[in-house]
Amino acid sequence: MRALVRVFATVTTVTPRVRCVPNQRGPDHLIRRIRPGCGRCPIRANLPGISRAAVVTAVRRSSVAGVRLGVLDVGSNTVHLLVVDAHRGGHPTPMSSTKAVLRLAEQIDADGRLTDRAAGKLVESVDEFTHIATSSGCEQIMAFATSAVRDATNCDEVLAEVAAKTGVTVDVLSGTDEARLTSLAVRRWYGWSAGRILALDIGGGSLEMSNGVDEEPDVALSLPLGAGRLTREWLPDDPPDRRRISVLRDWLDAELKVAAKQLSDCGKPDLVAATSKTFRSLARLTGAAPSSAGPRVRRELTSSGLRQLIAFISRMTTSDRAELEGVSSDRAGQIVAGALVAEAAMRALDIDTLEICPWALREGVILRRLDTGLQ
Template sequence: MRLGVLDVGSNTVHLLVVDAHRGGHPNPMSSTKAVLRLAEEIDENGRMRDSGSRALVSTIEDFTRIATSSGCEQVMAFATSAVRDATNCDEVLRKVKDASGLDLQVLEGIDESRLTSLAVRRWYGWSAGRILAFDIGGGSLEMSNGVDEEPDVALSLPLGAGRLTREWLQGDPPSKRRVSVLRDWLDAELKEPAKELRAAGKADLAVGSSKTFRSLARLTGAAPSGAGPRVKRTLTVSGLRQLTAFISRMTTADRAELEGVSADRAPQIVAGALVAEAAMRALGVDTLDICPWALREGVILRRLDSEPAGAMTTN
């Protein structure tokens, strides 16, 4: 069956079309993205501005048409922190439904963590043992620890790369003092969550998923995306520390010229590096394996697991 996964994030809206069946490996057929920066459309009262909701509605209408023309039997649409945190979230969801007919589901942070953990577990298999997983989004940081498809501990913290950039690193480039203060603040914020994760058991494998971790790994020498998803990629804390010192002195325009950093991700890659480094430091992780699967694949896998055969219909 052909499925569409529509991911409304803090920075981008992403439609992934896959061919999938229960027990099989989801096969990506197409990928379409739009940069909306919805987190920047939240006003001082916590509401998403009309300009943001209009852009979201228009994009979802376009992407729904793409999914239909691509032959998708169902579109699974979900939103994460930007929509979730908006005080007028219900109003935004209603506008999307009225315009496109699509039910946009808001994922809670802990569900993001659990679904990402599921995707990571399926990618590495049971032989990986206990997995400690990290995922950095625009609005939040997800972490989990477990030996099963349902992790023993799943956490979501408001420490996303976009959020930290807006709140801490407005300069271009950011000042050395702000970088230093943010690093210390992250250490304090991660102290208690790290204790909770460590209490679940010592990990056999530490994994980073999401575009931020893939970009950081590429910047420290990992294979490019063109080499394929099955090439082993890693990120070391020592390499990350050197990279952070380098890119934090660069302007956004200069960072956008680096291989592996897209123009829309260049503004927040410094904050992404800082939170990645802090998370690894807090958990005593020297090396992360980079997983090509993350939240979107977790959504697909959970749906395939839960739906009776033949029960899927076009949304």
Template sequence: MSDWKATLKLVEYLDKDGAIDAKGIKKLTDSVGEAKELAQRLGCDELKPFATSAVRSAVNANEVLEHIERETGVRLEILSGADEARLTFLAVRRWYGWSAGRITNLDIGGGSLEMTTGVNEEPDVAVSLDLGAARLTHNWFDIDPPERKTVNLLRDYIDAELVEPAKEMRAHGQARLAVGTSKTFRTLARLTGAAPSSAGIHITRELTAPGLRQLIAFISRMTAADRAELEGVSANRSHQIVAGALVAEAAMRALNIERLEICPWALREGVIFRRIERGLDLQS
């Protein structure tokens, strides 16, 4: 088994017209090529390459995909926001099982926020919003640390974006279990006292609304460099953790969630489960 990752932060390469610029295309192409070479060295029989929010929202998405295919021979499949949410929910359901009852899941990526709720493997509601931590940081914060006025304006913007999706999700009733997936939620939980990753994946980790509010008041006044010194915050994510925390707090508040558990499985595991079970396209 091998686990390899490369941090791309593609939303930071979106130009004023919403296109991924040349540097971003090169960075993505190089990473896809490196992943392909690694898979070949490991004797991988099949690749399941897919792209999410940053490519999905780019106005030159087709151009990007064609360039990558010419250079690497790999054709990325763009997951829709709803499919990204569904596949993540599938992984969460498999982790907790049927006895968990209704689950509401929140996932904060670099480009988008996915929200789902359901009692089966297929959620009743699957929503994707352009409220990713890197995207909001790129679009809203031009001073480090961000000005308090800007933080408040961003909070109001997030609240407004969540009104209708949260209403739709609440209509299905309160979840028995609220869950958070993604590196952003793991980092926030760690900063509020959850066990470190070295403790293993089977340790229960949680994030509470009061703890998150206190954390935001603390980290929003710090520079990215200072945040990177906090235990559990990686240097390449320290600049976007404030925006991620604001999204998490707003989503929890909109859905009346006071506590959520951190699930170690997310989109990647959902893709694997779907492929194993159906052997079909990810959207099937």
């Protein structure tokens, strides 16, 4: 059995050392700093048979190229593997993306347990994706689960089975952790000059919101208002019943009232940003640029455009919505509920326009791991 891959765990390694000139930065200065001195640098200066130039080259490569990481996201709808090249202080560069549609949130029995079939499919997917990550050259795998697994009454049992059969330990993120890590990703994408940022993220099982001026937000909240969850509980018909949509709108307004006050009391945001698939799809459906235009194209979602969109897609069947550009087949059934959550959040927080951020939870997980150190 493969050695257990510990998520977010520090891997102990023997660190070679050099002696260096303090208070200098960047890989180029290493040519100057390899001399007797403080012993702070992470390579050995006097290795028998290894030239000084080779030592400098190795450090340059480790500083610039970084490491290849696999991020395994066990969500309510999909299991998603993102392979990135990353180094501290730089943008993670996506190398490949693979996902499997498991719909775990829809496979909960009357006792709140993930079914045996769902657990088996999860084991198969994690095992397959671990092989993909390994063959892709990933040095570490970071696996995490969100709402569907977190809320299951047999969460520990299922993840123990995953660890035993695949060698991967899946870390369960709390809803607050999701909000904080998403906030970190948004902050790093826009930078300090963006000022106070209000960030929103609609997942399959929950809605995450945060507000702050630093990498650690002043307020980070998670509410059980995910698009998949509300579709199952409120909109079982296809197309959705108009009366139920009206009742759901009123219910969402009531559910968001307290959270909206907490977020608003922190201060008026300079930027409102939204992340993840639901918001990207809604923006695309209201005229934003397609994903093929690249991540740096500005994309927005307006409250007026969203209202018009809801009136349109709520009259369509799931199969018809799946034909729309920007809506994947696995999301077509829950895009109406997602749009209603987005509309309610924007209404509660008095938001007219929000910007779509390319980075979200997965990038936040990567950035936090880089910040805490890769060894």
